[in-house]
Amino acid sequence: MRRRTAREKALQALFQIDMSEAEPNAAIKHVLDDKENSDYLTTLVTGVIDNKEEVDKLIIDHLEKWTLERLSNVDRNILRVAVYELKYCDDIPANVALDEAIEIAKKYGDEKSSRFVNGVLSKIKETLESSL
Template sequence: MKRRTAREKALQALFQIDVSNTEPTLAIEHVLEGEQHDDYLNKLVLGVVEHKSEIDNLITANLENWSLDRLATVDRNLLRLAAFELTFSQEIPENVILDEAIEIAKVFGDDQSSKFINGVLSKIKGTLHK
């Protein structure tokens, strides 16, 4: 599975977990739709779930005039996914993580999502290097 596909499926699984409190392994199983398991997809979903409070604190610290619970569910979980990668996946260049998140936001988010995601992730990227 390509990493882009793994990220998109991870977003879908995280959305399910966020909205309906689905068990992470069941959410992954559901988004795979019978496809073969993917290590990167598992790493993303389980990593976000494991580090959720730390990731949410990082996102919240970089939001202006927004609270995490007011964000669109897609945007909130895409931010979690990208923030996890920025924080815990040193083997992937930060600009690739940002570009992927912006492109996925264009597909799954609303008209403003990609700009919003870009702004918040750029701030997070800046705070990680202080």
């Protein structure tokens, strides 16, 4: 499974977890639709869940005139996956994490999602880079 596909499936699994409080493994299995799992998909989903408090705090700290709860479930989970990659996946260049999130937002979000995701993630990226 390509990493882009893993990111998209992670978004779908996290969306399902948000909406129905599904267990992570059940959500992953559901979105795979009998296709083979990838370690990266599992890493993204469990990583976001295990670090949700810290990931969400980073997002909240960089939202202007928005609350996390007010974001669409799609945008919120795209941001979560990308922030997890930015903060915890040293083998993923920051620009790749941003570009992937923007492309996924174009595909799954509304017409303003990609610009919104780009703005929030760019600020988070700057914060993380300045803290190194």
